[in-house]
Amino acid sequence: MKGRGCWETASVRSFCSSGCLNKFKKDDSGDDDDETTSPADKSELHNTIRSLSLKLGDLSTCNDLIAKHGAALQRSLNELDGLRIPYESSEKLKAVNERATLFRITSNAMINACRDFLELAETHSRKWQRALQYEQEQRVHLEETIEQLAKQHNSLERAFRSAPGRAANPTKSFSEGSLLTPKGEDSEEDEDTEYFDAMEDSTSFITVITEAKEDRKAEGGTTGPVDWTSSDNVLDGASLVPKDPPKVKRRVRIPDKPNYSLNLWSIMKNCIGRELSKIPMPVNFNEPLSMLQRLTEDLEYHHLLDKAVHCTSSVEQMCLVAAFSVSSYSTTVHRIAKPFNPMLGETFELDRLEDMGLRSLCEQVSHHPPSAAHYVFSKNGWSLWQEITISSKFRGKYLSIMPLGAIHLEFQDSGNHYVWRKSTSTVHNIIVGKLWIDQTGDIEIVNHKTKDRCQLKFLPYSYFSKEVARKVTGVVSDGQGKAHYVLSGSWDEQMECAKIVQSSPSSPSLDGKQKTVYQTLPAKLLWKKYPLPENAENMYYFSELALTLNEHEEGVAPTDSRLRPDQRLMEKGNWDEANTEKQRLEEKQRMSRRRRLEACSRGCGAEDAEKEADVYIPLWFEKRLDPLTGETACMYKGGYWEAKEKQDWHMCPNIF
Structure with a gap:
């Protein structure tokens, strides 16, 4: 009993003081790096973690004291049990020893319950953290969606106010999926132009992500x-x-x-x-x-x-x-x-x-x-x-x-x-x-x-994404790397382009990347399905x-x-x-392949037969080295249209 109690006490102390406390701190402080957590939430979270850490320290101290004094009490009782004492005192000593044994059993049970509680808390803290993070992300997504709807509503109001015949600003932004009308003279906004600003709303505007070392200075005036x-x-x-x-x-x-x-x-x-x-x-x-x-x-x-x-x-x-x-x-x-x-x-x-x-x-x-x-x-x-x-x-x-x-x-x-x-x-x-x-x-x-x-x-489609389905974006640059056009649209409907008149780098994001803000002229339709x-x-x-x-x-x-x-x-x-x-x-094609295999096996080694059997010489194309890509590709060698004009197809294989 003594050995078992000491082992359980030591194991719980080790669990509390080393692994559990550190893991608990790590799991519950996982939201510290969450960008969506407000400063007030972070402060409250830190205070809670600090309080829990102090309580865990108190539990660890109590555990040490119980183990220490329990072991001392057990030794004292064993020493008394070895003394020659009157019968009446012996009965009382036996009762005290039984109570000490019950106390030790209860303490061990409490320690085991604490250990199970900490293990359960450690297991579920990660689940609660993920659930909390998911709810925070959903909240942010909802806020961004509402913000996007508000911007679209504002754009529709401006389009309604910009009646035909009114003077319009020659520059405007190019929105994904549709063209925003120019601002009228009665526009409530003071800006002369609108921009593709990824930092403001990455879903409604074209963004180009560049590394910090590729930053360009703001370009003035029109391009090239x-x-x-x-x-x-x-x-x-x-x-x-x-x-x-x-x-x-x-x-x-x-x-x-x-x-x-x-x-x-x-x-x-x-x-x-x-x-x-x-x-x-x-x-x-x-x-x-x-x-x-x-x-x-x-x-x-x-x-x-x-x-x-x-x-x-x-x-x-x-x-x-x-x-x-x-x-x-x-x-x-x-x-x-x-x-x-x-x-x-x-x-x-x-x-x-x-x-x-x-x-x-x-x-x-x-x-x-x-x-x-x-x-x-x-x-x-x-x-x-x-x-x-x-x-x-x-x-x-x-x-x-x-x-x-x-x-x-x-x-x-x-x-x-x-x-x-x-x-x-x-x-x-x-x-x-x-x-x-x-x-x-x-x-x-x-x-x-x-x-x-x-x-x-x-862009890949996602049910939870606020992006337009089947969206395609792009930027056209010259040989010096200067951007001239922004492309946008969807691969199943249409593509549009807008000429860039000015670009400037935005402030770096939290991940260290930088996005370029483009100012463009009105977009023009390139292709429509x-x-x-x-x-x-x-x-x-x-x-x-x-x-x-x-x-x-x-x-x-x-x-x-x-x-x-x-x-x-x-x-x-x-x-x-x-x-x-x-x-x-398909069976006819397999038979043709077997015939090539047999013909190749007679003319070359058996180990090369399988390889050579799949070598097919095209009729109208021939393999050449592509000087631009460095790859070998089949290119047209001529003769087909001349054969069609003469209706001379004697060289064609019988494949059907």
């Missing part, structure tokens, strides 16, 4: 040689030019999508972590277009590049190129179905010189991983080429699609050569809920002739251009996606037959 007035003919309303009526009548609808039910989880549960291209997927999850055709859809807003040809300023041209790069995602907002994975050697041409002024050719140059080469020539003075490799992973709840490879755009007259890469696409709610797609990441567009740059940021055709929801949400891509056309190569039988059957609504045909084509 760019003439905003001359831009009216190029930048303003860039996407509102009416389309030329096509000389060839194209189809405006396809058969409605059948209503087939299928258990997705029964197919996908064994595919987590695998490449999407290696999963045997039925056509129920597809749309009746191949990946080559989806790649060609990027050209829907080609008129932006046609306009960019006429820009005399490279930074203005960069604005249109940036809008074009964003416009390629506008077709994906409702397009959650998977395009057909092209067969190796499959091609797709878009011969639209008469109405679109361009010719486009795609070829599937690799199957594992799936890779497609693309080349576009425009008679209006630009050309575009790319090799895109799709890397996709199924993660259970969502699907990530990472396009790899650089996109090149060159203007013949000016020699401006732009390079950029695509952002990451994520399909959410794969198993449960409504499917939706998001674009995230940063895109940097570089003009390798002038060194102009455009930094685009695709075309409305979807009537009944688009029953036609896979295809755009007007997408409806024409799989339309049967005479004279195309026998490897063209329009001639793919499973895709054609699916478009007509015959999904069962399409699934059967899809399996036949």
